[in-house]
Amino acid sequence: MVRFEHVGLRYGTPAGSGQPGQGKPSLAPEVLRDLSFTLPQGSFHWLLGPSGAGKSSLLALMHLALRPSRGEVEILGHRLAGARRAALPALRRRIGVVYQDFRLLPHLSVFDNVALPMRVAGRPEAQLRADAAEMLRWAGLERKLTALPATLSGGEQQRVAIARAVVMRPALLVADEPTGNLDGPQARRVLALLQEMHRLGTTVVVATHAETLVAEHPGPALWLAEGRLVRHG
Numbered sequence: 001m002v003r004f005e006h007v008g009l010r011y012g013t014p015a016g017s018g019q020p021g022q023g024k025p026s027l028a029p030e031v032l033r034d035l036s037f038t039l040p041q042g043s044f045h046w047l048l049g050p051s052g053a054g055k056s057s058l059l060a061l062m063h064l065a066l067r068p069s070r071g072e073v074e075i076l077g078h079r080l081a082g083a084r085r086a087a088l089p090a091l092r093r094r095i096g097v098v099y100q101d102f103r104l105l106p107h108l109s110v111f112d113n114v115a116l117p118m119r120v121a122g123r124p125e126a127q128l129r130a131d132a133a134e135m136l137r138w139a140g141l142e143r144k145l146t147a148l149p150a151t152l153s154g155g156e157q158q159r160v161a162i163a164r165a166v167v168m169r170p171a172l173l174v175a176d177e178p179t180g181n182l183d184g185p186q187a188r189r190v191l192a193l194l195q196e197m198h199r200l201g202t203t204v205v206v207a208t209h210a211e212t213l214v215a216e217h218p219g220p221a222l223w224l225a226e227g228r229l230v231r232h233g
């Protein structure tokens with residue numbers, strides 16, 4: 001479950017920067033204002049709104065890249081305000097993130113990109129090999145295991161990024177404009193993977209400007225405008 005209660009975010013504050021500190025209050029305007037909503041575990045939501053509305057900022061709060069300047073954020077049963085800093089890495093491992101620009105490591109093969117989160121978490125090599133291979137089969141990339149990201153199409157790179165985001169079986173998956181760099185067929189294939197994660201029980205939030213895709217797959221949505229939640233349903 002994801003729960004926001006009266007959440008505000010200003011960049012440039014110690015909380016907004018994600019850094020601890022005793023800095024003076026920032027005079028920067030709030031980019032997220034008084035957001036309150038709950039996303040049930042296992043739900044799928046679009047995150048919609050014009051450019052600058054605050055979609056990426058909201059997703060950054062959900063995947064713990066930022067902390068709110070005010071209000072309460074609860075992710076997967078953890079209230080961030082009371083959470084010990086030491087508890088955050090374990091919580092982060094339960095959250096998968098997909099970006100518009102893929103963010104694959106260019107010097108690592110497709111296989112090693114997907115295996116990386118498991119290596120960081122110290123999984124045994126035999127298990128992680130099997131899991132990474134299974135995820136890449138699922139994403140339709142079993143023939144690309146040894147390829148470097150630059151040799152793949154945009155759609156293939158994004159499918160690698162999704163395999164990497166879900167290989168640790170996250171309970172929450174957030175995608176920030178995941179089809180922004182893709183053509184229609186590739187975008188649909190990427191969305192199908194995100195929807196399949198939802199069907200498997202993952203809470204999924206997808207920020208997008210892709211109106212055609214949303215029209216083809218109507219579903220619950222959070223609408224932001226100028227940092228406010230203007231519609232939820």
Ligand SMILES: Nc1ncnc2c1ncn2[C@@H]1O[C@H](COP(=O)(O)OP(=O)(O)OP(=O)(O)O)[C@@H](O)[C@H]1O
Nearest residue numbers: 011012031049050051052053054055056057058209
């Ligand atoms: N690191 C930052 N520092 C200061 N202000 C920022 C930062 N990142 C975003 N902003 C501001 O926060 C507001 C919301 O930006 P955000 O990127 O969250 O919107 P968005 O809805 O995702 O936009 P887009 O659809 O164009 O990606 C904007 O006014 C933006 O300029």
